[in-house]
Amino acid sequence: MNRSGTQLSSASQRWLKELRSAGYRLTAPRQAVVEIIANSEFLLDPQTLYDRARRRYPRLGLVTVYRTLEKLEEQGLVQRVHHPDGCQAFIAAVNGHQHLLICQRCNRVQYFSGDGERMGALMESVSQASGYQIQEHWLQLFGLCADCQASAEQ
Ligand SMILES: [Zn+2]
Ligand SMILES: [Zn+2]
Known part of the structure; x- marks a missing residue:
């Protein structure tokens, strides 16, 4: 208190x-x-x-x-x-590696994990195309959260 x-x-x-x-x-x-x-x-x-x-x-x-x-x-x-x-x-x-989802209207932030096979495959193909040895990534996705989509539909 x-x-x-x-x-x-x-x-x-x-x-x-x-x-x-x-x-x-x-x-x-x-x-x-x-x-x-x-x-x-x-x-x-x-x-x-x-x-x-x-x-x-x-x-x-x-x-x-x-x-x-x-x-x-x-x-x-x-x-x-x-x-x-x-x-x-x-x-x-947040603790550990996470990706961010950011609402462009209200600025709400959510996190998602999900470094699975697909992310590995993406990194692999980027690496092959660019010749970079990729060591880390940081991902931010922008869009509209569920609340903002609902209020836009009204
Ligand atoms: Zn929003
Ligand atoms: Zn990741």
């Missing part, structure tokens, strides 16, 4: 603990930034994160948001997502 008596999610609690043990001083505004991104299923860019955290801490600076994101990235707690329009956005990192 935090001071306001609300229950923190286990993700935020784990993150706060990790940051503290890495020697990061968690001021209340930094903590607000951490909690928002730890609990988000949606991509967050620094500006959106700033706007949300500022509802709790009106005097929060954008620099604090950037520094907190930097620290979270350093600790491997968030991962950067690349957007076709070039903007930077972040989402809570």
